[in-house]
Structure formats: structure tokens, C-alpha cells
Amino acid sequence: MTLSPLRLRLLVGSLLVVSFLGALDHTIVSTSIATIGGGLGALEQMSWIMVGYTLAATVMLPVLGKLGDVVGPRRVFLVSLLLFIVSSAVCGFAPSIEWLVGARIAQGLSSAGLQLMSQTIIARVTSPRERPRFMAIVGSAFPVAIVVGPLLGGLITDYLSWQWVFWVNVPVGLIALVIAMTAVPALPGGARPRFDIPGAVVFTFSLVALVLAVTWYGDATLRSVSLVCLVLAVCGLAALFLIERRAAAPLFPLPLLRDRTIAACLGLSAIIGAGLFAMTSYLPTYFQMAFRTSATLSGVVPIATVLGMLVGNLFTGYLVARTGRYRVYPIIGTILGASGMLGMAALPLGAPLWAPAALMCVVGLGTGAFMNLIVAVVQSAAPQDQLGSVTAMSNLVRQVGSTLGTAAIGGVIGFGVAMLLPSSLDPSTLTPQLVHTAADAVQDTVAVIYHDLYAPIFAALAAVYALGIIAAVRLPAGRLSDELPPVAPTSSVPTDVTSASTSAI
Known part of the structure; x- marks a missing residue:
């Protein structure tokens, strides 16, 4: 239109x-x-x-x-x-x-x-x-x-x-x-x-069970219930796959996953959720404990990350609109994300705060370079009458990746702190304010524990972004079309993205 x-x-x-x-x-x-x-x-x-x-x-x-x-x-x-x-x-x-x-x-x-x-x-x-x-x-x-x-x-x-x-x-x-x-x-x-009511019901049940399993696993009193929810979620997702294969108008258009562009973009969406979004909520605590900053000063690094995301997002959107070429930006973005996370893993204890701020700004810049771009690309590779469904798949994969990644990181941190803290400190009552008023020896001990605990987490997130590099490289080297979509689409054949053989980066 x-x-x-x-x-x-x-x-x-x-x-x-x-x-x-x-x-x-x-x-x-x-x-x-x-x-x-x-x-x-x-x-x-x-x-x-x-x-x-x-x-x-x-x-x-x-x-x-x-x-x-x-x-x-x-x-x-x-x-x-x-x-x-x-x-x-x-x-x-x-x-x-x-x-x-x-x-x-x-x-x-x-x-x-x-x-x-x-x-x-x-x-x-x-x-x-x-x-x-x-x-x-x-x-x-x-x-x-x-x-x-x-x-x-x-x-x-x-x-x-x-x-x-x-x-x-x-x-x-x-x-x-x-x-x-x-x-x-x-x-x-x-x-x-037409609407896939059975698929919608089974999907809702399965995802609710999965989110509850992840949410409740950290509570020892609810861990058995969490495992039951996990089993129900797995069974539900298996049933959903069978339902979607036979549905006349499936909630999830599974045949679209065979499209190389769509599959790669969905993989990149999962990388964003699991690689960055899952980590942001834990950054302030890390800097308050390992770098002994105040609550206010610990917000500097997340702000630097967000600033990088904003710049990368707007800059790549402008460049792609000028040239129509898109493949290079997810590749550069995932490389920047992996490099920034690897730098965070190698950061020595006692480094000045500007160092992690700069590294996380690089991560944000790289993530922003393809965060919204891949939504536009996946839409361009899908039939016009399935735009809503394919957009939802991209957002859903990102959200699920963030939820599962957040739970996994939280579990590692919670278990690690409880295991490594001296018996004189109670992990359930350990707050930054309490640590900052403790003796210097206690502050040093807590700082080392948090630094050593977060370093492998950052390294794992660097590996997540490295997987994103593979997904980005698999994107076809096409150019986005200048043609407006039809008003009332009926075709089921993607027409918006040119063939990889007709254009190069």
C-alpha cells in the first residue's frame, strides 16, 4: 500500500x-x-x-x-x-x-x-x-x-x-x-x-509449562514441580509439531523454516535473546560486587550497552535503506558481539570501569547492527499473507532465548555463589550494601568470587555469538527489493528478496 x-x-x-x-x-x-x-x-x-x-x-x-x-x-x-x-x-x-x-x-x-x-x-x-x-x-x-x-x-x-x-x-x-x-x-x-485453534491451545499450554519450569527451578521447594512442568512442556511441543504438520492453516508455518534466509534470521534472533538480553539484568550486580561500585555507578555499563545498541540499530537501518544490501551487517555484528564478550571474560579484576563499559558498548553496537534488521529481512523472505506469523516467530524465538538464557545464567550464579562463599557469609542475605560495609578482606573475597564466576559466563556468551557468526554467514547474499508489497496478497511464494546468485555483497 x-x-x-x-x-x-x-x-x-x-x-x-x-x-x-x-x-x-x-x-x-x-x-x-x-x-x-x-x-x-x-x-x-x-x-x-x-x-x-x-x-x-x-x-x-x-x-x-x-x-x-x-x-x-x-x-x-x-x-x-x-x-x-x-x-x-x-x-x-x-x-x-x-x-x-x-x-x-x-x-x-x-x-x-x-x-x-x-x-x-x-x-x-x-x-x-x-x-x-x-x-x-x-x-x-x-x-x-x-x-x-x-x-x-x-x-x-x-x-x-x-x-x-x-x-x-x-x-x-x-x-x-x-x-x-x-x-x-x-x-x-x-x-x-482460518485459524489453528488446536495448535494455539497446545502451544500455549507447552510454553506456559516451559516458562514455569524455568522460573521455578531455582526454588528448591518447587524443583520437583519444575521437572514435571518440563516433561509436560516437552510432550506438548512434540504434540505441537505433529499438529502443525497436519493443520490446514498452521499457527507456525513449518515449511518456511526450509527457507535459508528465514532459518538464519530465526537463529540470529535466538542469539540476541540468549546472548545479550539474558545478561543485562545481571550486569549491575556484577559491577557492584566485583568492581565495588555504587548502585548508581553500576548503571553506567548497561547505559553504555544500550547506547551502542541504539547507534548500531539506527546506523545499519539507514545504510541498508540506501543500498538494499544486508548480509554484511549481521556478520560484523556477531563478530563484534563475540569479541566484546570475550574481552569481558578476559578482563582482569581491578580494571577501571571504563574498560567494561567500552567492551559492552561494543557488544551493544554489534547486537544493534542486526537486532531489527533481521526482522525486516525475515519479513521480506516470507509470503505476504504470512507476515504476521513469521514476524511472531522471530520475536518468539528471541523471547524464549532470553527467558531460558536468563534462567540458566541465574542458576549458575546462584549455585556458584552459594558454593564458593565462605561459611561465615550467608548467600541468601548477601547484598552489595552489606558487602560494601564489610571488612576489606571480605570485600576482596567476594570480588574474586564474582569475577571468577562471571568470567566463564562471559566466555560462554562469546561462544553463543560465535554460533551467530555461523548463522549470519549462511544468510544469502541478496539485495532487498524496492517494490511495495501488494495490497491483498494471496501468493505463497516469497518474492521480496532476490536470489543469492543475482547479487553479491
């Missing part, structure tokens, strides 16, 4: 605001979660405020992607935005933890719809060559929200009340809704309005 330059700018601005709103909602709550749990008298259940949100956002990705293909992305986008506004208001008025978790589930569902449909709408109104630039602009909302969210959440909690963490979404969301109703064009659904 061809839009005027003014209409396209208005659309991109609208999607950027909405994407930022959805990304901010996740990061802004993390700062206030303890205050929220205490205010509702449910500190022992406060983790469900985040788990419920994450579960809903993850399991609904393929369902919403398919729904967007069937009824059109505009309808799913507007309904998701309206649900997000309503659920945000309900969260603020929640009188109990059960009420809040239920509203957070609705928020997670709607946030997934906003993220997914923003990318799908961009794909429907721009040519494959233009797409990376606009995708980079809309995608810049995420790294900005990582920095702004915790700070804004802390300010709101300190000077207003935790309810405003949710209520702040309402006025901004209403403005975005008015703009979106004007800016987002009417986009038709697919030619075959």
Missing part, C-alpha cells in the same frame, strides 16, 4: 510512541515491584507481577501474529492498544495481588499485540528496502525504554505512588489511540480466514 510521505511519517511516529509505551511498561514496573508487593501485602507473591506479564506476552505472540494475518494488522493493533489502556487503569485500581496479576496478564497480551503489529504494519506499507530504516526508528523505543524505565519508575514511586506507574499509560495511550486511528491505514487480512 502506497502512503504519502506525510502519512508515512505520521504512521511511524504513532508506532514509535506506542512501541515505547509497551516497552516502557515492562521496564518501569521492575523498579517498583517491591513497593507494589508491600503495598498489597503480598511480598512473597510479587514475582507473579512480572511472570504473569511475561507469560502472556510470550505465549500470545504466534496467536496474535496469525490473527493479524487473518483479520488484518490494523484491527489487532487498535484492539491491543485499547486493551492496554484499560488494563493499565485496572492495574492502578487493583485492591489485591490476584487482581493486579490478572490485569498484568491482560497488559502482557496487549503489549505483545502492539509490538508485533507495529512491525507487521511497517512491513505492509513499505518496500523491503525502506523497511529496515523505519523498523530501526520504531525499534529504537526498546533500548531507550531500558534506560528511561527504571529511572522513571523510581521517581514515580518516590514522589507519587506506585499506582501512577500504571496510570501514566492512560493519557499517553489515549493520545496514541487517537493518532493511530487516523494514521494506521486499513490493511486487509489474508485470503484464507
Whole structure:
């Protein structure tokens, strides 16, 4: 669909605001979660405020992607935005933890719809060559929200009340809704309005079981339940594979995985989730313990990482839009990611803080170089009537990689600290504040433990990025097309990416 330059700018601005709103909602709550749990008298259940949100956002990705293909992305986008506004208001008025978790589930569902449909709408109104630039602009909302969210959440909690963490979404969301109703064009659904209900049910059950298995494994009292959930998840995923092979309109278009471009891009999506996103939440603790920094100063390195992501994201989006060539950027990006993580693994104890900040900036720069680009490329390799589904697959693989990677890293850190700490220190009560007020010998011991424990983790993440180099090299050396997608696609043959033999890097 061809839009005027003014209409396209208005659309991109609208999607950027909405994407930022959805990304901010996740990061802004993390700062206030303890205050929220205490205010509702449910500190022992406060983790469900985040788990419920994450579960809903993850399991609904393929369902919403398919729904967007069937009824059109505009309808799913507007309904998701309206649900997000309503659920945000309900969260603020929640009188109990059960009420809040239920509203957070609705928020997670709607946030997934906003993220997914923003990318799908961009794909429907721009040519494959233009797409990376606009995708980079809309995608810049995420790294900005990582920095702004915790700070804004802390300010709101300190000077207003935790309810405003949710209520702040309402006025901004209403403005975005008015703009979106004007800016987002009417986009038709697919030619075959069928939906894979059995696949959706089995997938939801399987992924919920998998996330619960990962979430509960670190709790010794729930470890047996976690293993049961893991078995159920494996059985469910096996059943899902059989269902999808026989479904007339599968939730996951498995034949698309035979496409070399799509398979490589999905592999790179998993690398982003498992390689960087899984590590970011553990970086502040590492620097507070191993480098003995304050909580404020420990945020310098994550900010440097996010700055690198933002620069890499916008710069490569601009370059790909100019030339149409894309393969070189994931290759360079994964090499930078592997090099930065390897440098972190080799970093000596006592190094100045600017050294890890520079290394993680390199990791962020490399990851940003292909973070949103691969979404645009995978869309260009898919049939137009399956854009929502293939976009959902890319986001889902990244989210699952992040969830499993976060759990794995957390398990290693928790087990390692408990095993290596002297018997005089209790790992369950060990906080940075406690360590910083302890004797110098204790601080030295804790610093060595955390440095030695994190070094092999960084080395493992470097290996993850090295696998990404292999996936990036397997991308065909094509050039993105200048042709706009058809208004009502019916073909099932990918046409957006030229053959690897017709163009070289």
C-alpha cells in the first residue's frame, strides 16, 4: 500500500510512541515491584507481577501474529492498544495481588499485540528496502525504554505512588489511540480466514509449562514441580509439531523454516535473546560486587550497552535503506558481539570501569547492527499473507532465548555463589550494601568470587555469538527489493528478496 510521505511519517511516529509505551511498561514496573508487593501485602507473591506479564506476552505472540494475518494488522493493533489502556487503569485500581496479576496478564497480551503489529504494519506499507530504516526508528523505543524505565519508575514511586506507574499509560495511550486511528491505514487480512485453534491451545499450554519450569527451578521447594512442568512442556511441543504438520492453516508455518534466509534470521534472533538480553539484568550486580561500585555507578555499563545498541540499530537501518544490501551487517555484528564478550571474560579484576563499559558498548553496537534488521529481512523472505506469523516467530524465538538464557545464567550464579562463599557469609542475605560495609578482606573475597564466576559466563556468551557468526554467514547474499508489497496478497511464494546468485555483497 502506497502512503504519502506525510502519512508515512505520521504512521511511524504513532508506532514509535506506542512501541515505547509497551516497552516502557515492562521496564518501569521492575523498579517498583517491591513497593507494589508491600503495598498489597503480598511480598512473597510479587514475582507473579512480572511472570504473569511475561507469560502472556510470550505465549500470545504466534496467536496474535496469525490473527493479524487473518483479520488484518490494523484491527489487532487498535484492539491491543485499547486493551492496554484499560488494563493499565485496572492495574492502578487493583485492591489485591490476584487482581493486579490478572490485569498484568491482560497488559502482557496487549503489549505483545502492539509490538508485533507495529512491525507487521511497517512491513505492509513499505518496500523491503525502506523497511529496515523505519523498523530501526520504531525499534529504537526498546533500548531507550531500558534506560528511561527504571529511572522513571523510581521517581514515580518516590514522589507519587506506585499506582501512577500504571496510570501514566492512560493519557499517553489515549493520545496514541487517537493518532493511530487516523494514521494506521486499513490493511486487509489474508485470503484464507482460518485459524489453528488446536495448535494455539497446545502451544500455549507447552510454553506456559516451559516458562514455569524455568522460573521455578531455582526454588528448591518447587524443583520437583519444575521437572514435571518440563516433561509436560516437552510432550506438548512434540504434540505441537505433529499438529502443525497436519493443520490446514498452521499457527507456525513449518515449511518456511526450509527457507535459508528465514532459518538464519530465526537463529540470529535466538542469539540476541540468549546472548545479550539474558545478561543485562545481571550486569549491575556484577559491577557492584566485583568492581565495588555504587548502585548508581553500576548503571553506567548497561547505559553504555544500550547506547551502542541504539547507534548500531539506527546506523545499519539507514545504510541498508540506501543500498538494499544486508548480509554484511549481521556478520560484523556477531563478530563484534563475540569479541566484546570475550574481552569481558578476559578482563582482569581491578580494571577501571571504563574498560567494561567500552567492551559492552561494543557488544551493544554489534547486537544493534542486526537486532531489527533481521526482522525486516525475515519479513521480506516470507509470503505476504504470512507476515504476521513469521514476524511472531522471530520475536518468539528471541523471547524464549532470553527467558531460558536468563534462567540458566541465574542458576549458575546462584549455585556458584552459594558454593564458593565462605561459611561465615550467608548467600541468601548477601547484598552489595552489606558487602560494601564489610571488612576489606571480605570485600576482596567476594570480588574474586564474582569475577571468577562471571568470567566463564562471559566466555560462554562469546561462544553463543560465535554460533551467530555461523548463522549470519549462511544468510544469502541478496539485495532487498524496492517494490511495495501488494495490497491483498494471496501468493505463497516469497518474492521480496532476490536470489543469492543475482547479487553479491
